[in-house]
Amino acid sequence: MIQFITLIGSGNVAHNLGLAFREAGLEVLEVVSKNIANAEILAQKLNAKPNNDLSKINQESDLYVVASSDNSIAKIASQLNVRDKLLVHTSGSIDIAELNIASIRVGSFYPLQTFTKSHRTDFQKIPICIESNDPQATRELEQLGKKISNRIIHMSSIQRQKLHLAAVFVSNFANYMQVIGQDLCEEQGIEFNLLKPLIKEVFDKNQLKSARENQTGPAMRKDSFVMEKHLQLLKNDPSLQELYNNISALIQGDFS
């Protein structure tokens, strides 16, 4: 069973995960970060030891969690050696095999959510996707996950990667559609708040039926008359025109 944990990383995910572990009665022994000041801030909150030297990492933990940016995971793994201790990352996009240079027992512990340090996340409803190359480790990760979340899902690396990509579309890209809407309103001195009931209606409808069933709009009904007017309104912004055409063509192709 996992009781003692080492966190490698001190960013948003490490922060939220560390606090959730601690509240679930687990012990974070050490927080490792290149930047010792950041390690200290989080270590203090978790009553853990700060460390900025991967070569001197403790060997007493049951689990080592690499909760750092995706593009630093390979480098961290190359500097790390925890032998046969369980080593996981929290990344949506990295294959667990990339950790094998540092341990023979590897896996992922990927909480599907966007994190900020300032806003504490309630883990109970956050799906945690787990994977391991070792059946016993998988069970341990599942037990660990259940201590902080009601939703533990077993997932292969390719599934997790596609899920992460899907998350970019439904959260980051969908959010950016609102940024564009905000800009278009502000440019005309219109309060963006006017669009809030519409945004809420889309959100509410998608709780009842699928987004596919709820798709509406000029592209969906192949209303080239309105689409032409919209492109005219965007004539001073060719990149937005391109985006408008691009999404409209996808919708039309999809629903034809």
Add this chain to the structure above:
Amino acid sequence: MIQFITLIGSGNVAHNLGLAFREAGLEVLEVVSKNIANAEILAQKLNAKPNNDLSKINQESDLYVVASSDNSIAKIASQLNVRDKLLVHTSGSIDIAELNIASIRVGSFYPLQTFTKSHRTDFQKIPICIESNDPQATRELEQLGKKISNRIIHMSSIQRQKLHLAAVFVSNFANYMQVIGQDLCEEQGIEFNLLKPLIKEVFDKNQLKSARENQTGPAMRKDSFVMEKHLQLLKNDPSLQELYNNISALIQGDFS
């Protein structure tokens, strides 16, 4: 004051608006639709007269509302003559001047929402954008609007058109991001429901801060490592790759 109304159209907007007018104590005298069967269905619900001949439209109403598809408004106006009676459309994208062929007093009465016949819409919170070429008519439209909604906004045609365009981005296009996410999940046998807490988090955060302040993701943090992985995952779908690049480039340009 407006008491007697004629609805031209029998689709989602005419349907929802007609019922809202009736519940507010207004009288819909006539429902005009090319398709007499559709006119009859709505006319019956509103205790109104059905009609499929614009040339025989009644001349007793205080207000004529063209609630039909945007690309049919010009044609309807060309077949209609209500002299100096107030004539409005419910379109987000059409200039009110396009109605002038049918009356000298024209305007718009544009409810900013997506409508379906099956799902009754609570008008109270829906912004209604009004405009008219006549100050007295503007006041009448404002009084009328207040009977069904708490949110009446005066808006020029160009403002309304930009707002309508913004609405396409924040509702139709944002919804389509979820359709894409759904497809990516289903392709891998992953439940789309896993993404619901993330979608809710984005929705909730945007109630507190602006979408611009809440933008996150690989493109936002210029994480080319993850973006490359995502493009690889989309290698069998060039049009989605193009969309991914397109939105990412806009985000990067926007936040640089």
